[in-house]
Amino acid sequence: MSSVGTAATVAPDRYPTRLTDGEPTPLARVDPVVWGAAPGPVSPAAIEGYDREGFLAVDQLVPAGEAAELLTEAHRLAGAARGRDERWVREPAGDEVRSVFEVHRISERFAALVADDRLAGIARQLLGSDVAIHQSRINLKPGFGGKEFDWHSDFETWHAEDGLPAMRTVSISLALTPNFTYNGPLMIIPGSHRTFIPCLGATPDGHYRASLRRQEVGVPDHDVIARLAEESGIRVLTGAAGSATVFDSNCLHGSNSNISPFPRSNVFVVYNSVENPLAPPFAAPEPRPTFIADRDPVQV
C-alpha cells in the first residue's frame, strides 16, 4: 500500500472475518497486548501476567460497600426501561432485563465510575495512551435461569461490526455481586488473546438485535476453541463484590447458565485507546448503534 494515509484511506484488513468461503484458519495476533511501559496502578509482575494470559484478576478494585451502592444504582437503571429503548436488553426467553447499555451516559454514578482513576488508570497504563469509553453496560444475570454466553472474542465482533481497527482496548468487568463458580461467572481461556479466529458467515443486516440476546454469527470454530482449552485450560473468574477482571478484547471468553438463586451482576466498561478510533465496519453492511460502539466517545 503506497497511498498516503488520510481519513478516507482504507487500511488493509489485518483480521479478516465473517468469511463466506474457505476454512477459518486461525491467525497470529499482530498487535501488541501491552502498549506502554509507563508506571501506573498495575505492577510490573501483573503487567507481565496480562501480556501472557490476556487478563488480570483484581481482588478488590472497589470496596464492598461501594460495590453495593453501584448494585443499587444498577437495579434502579434496570427498572427504568424506557418503552422500546434498545439499550435495555432482555433474557432470550423472558422479560427480565439482562443488560443495560451506555450506563455512563444515563447515570451520573456510572459516569463517575468509568472516569475513576482506579479503572481508567489501568486502561491508560496498559494501552499507553489516553482512553475513551467504547462501550459500557451493566449485566444482571438473574438467578434461577440466567442464560449462558457462548465462547467469543469481543474483538472479532467489534472489528467486523463496529470497525475497531486494532486490538487496543481494555475491558474491565467489575463484580457487583459475588461471582461464585456456580452462578455463571466469566470464564477465559488463558493465552487465547494471541490467536485471532476468523468466523464463518456474512453478517446479516440488523444482526446486533439478535446477537445481544444470543450470538449466531461471529461464533468461533469449536475445534479451535477445544484445542486452545486443551492446551491452556479454562480460568474461572470468581471473586467477591468489588473484585474485577481486566481483559484484552481478543480473549476467548464466555459463561455458563445460572440456575443458582444468586444473581451474577457486574458492570462492564471498555476503554479504547484514543489512537484507535472506529473505522467503518470491516465486515458488516452498516455500523451498529452508538450505544454498543460509541463513534463519538467520551474521553476520560
Next chain:
Amino acid sequence: MSSVGTAATVAPDRYPTRLTDGEPTPLARVDPVVWGAAPGPVSPAAIEGYDREGFLAVDQLVPAGEAAELLTEAHRLAGAARGRDERWVREPAGDEVRSVFEVHRISERFAALVADDRLAGIARQLLGSDVAIHQSRINLKPGFGGKEFDWHSDFETWHAEDGLPAMRTVSISLALTPNFTYNGPLMIIPGSHRTFIPCLGATPDGHYRASLRRQEVGVPDHDVIARLAEESGIRVLTGAAGSATVFDSNCLHGSNSNISPFPRSNVFVVYNSVENPLAPPFAAPEPRPTFIADRDPVQV
C-alpha cells in the same frame, strides 16, 4: 388408621405433592437418612457427614483406567440408539444423546458395575438392607452447549410419579470424565434432604417424556430453594474420572449448562431398599415406564 396392613392397604401419604391448591409448605423429613449401623465400606465419620449433609464425595470409587473403559462402553451405548426406543433421551434443542436409561439391562459391563460391592456395598450399608436397582442411566452432558438441569428433589418425582413410598434409596453418580467447576458439575444444597418441598400443579398424563428433557411440573418453590441455599450454601461436586457422589434421594440438586469443550459424562445408579418396594404413584395418573422406575427390580 386401624386397618390391618396388607398389600392392598393404601398407606397415608406422608409426602403430599403436586398440590392443586394451597401453599406448598415445606415439611420435615419423617424418614431416617441412614437406615443401618452395620460395618461396611463407609467410615463412621463419612456416615455422620452423609446423615448431616445428605451426600458424600468419594475421591476415587474406581481407578481412572476403569472409568475410561466405562466411558468407552457409555459411548458405544449412546451410539446404539434403537429407532424410537425411549430409553435414549436427546438434548432439548438437538439430536445429541443426553441420557441412556436402564444400562444395567442393556450392557453386561454396566450390569457388573451396579452389582459391584464398591457401589452396592455402600448402598446396603447406608440403607441397612439388601438393595435392588431402581434406575440406572448414563448422562453424557456434551461440551459446547449441554443444558442445565434445574433444581429438584429426585424423591419428589419418584414419590409422585413412581410410587416410591419412603426416602430409602442411595444414588451414586460415578464420573466418567473429569467434573470441573465449569462443565456443568452436580451441585447440591447441603442439608436440603431434611426438608420435603411439595410442588404445585397436577401431573399431566405422559409427563415423563417432556420431563426427561426439561422438568416443568415437580419444580420446587424458588423462595424455599433460595432460603436453603442462603442458609447452607451450594456444594459443587468436582472430581477426576472415577470419583463419585453418593447422595440421598431428597437432596436438592441440579447442574448448570456446559459451554466448555469438555463433556461431563457420568453413570448414575439408584439403589432402593428391598423393604421399600414401589406402590402405585402417589400423585400421577399412571406409573412411568419401568426403564425409569423398575417395578420388578434386579436385586444386587
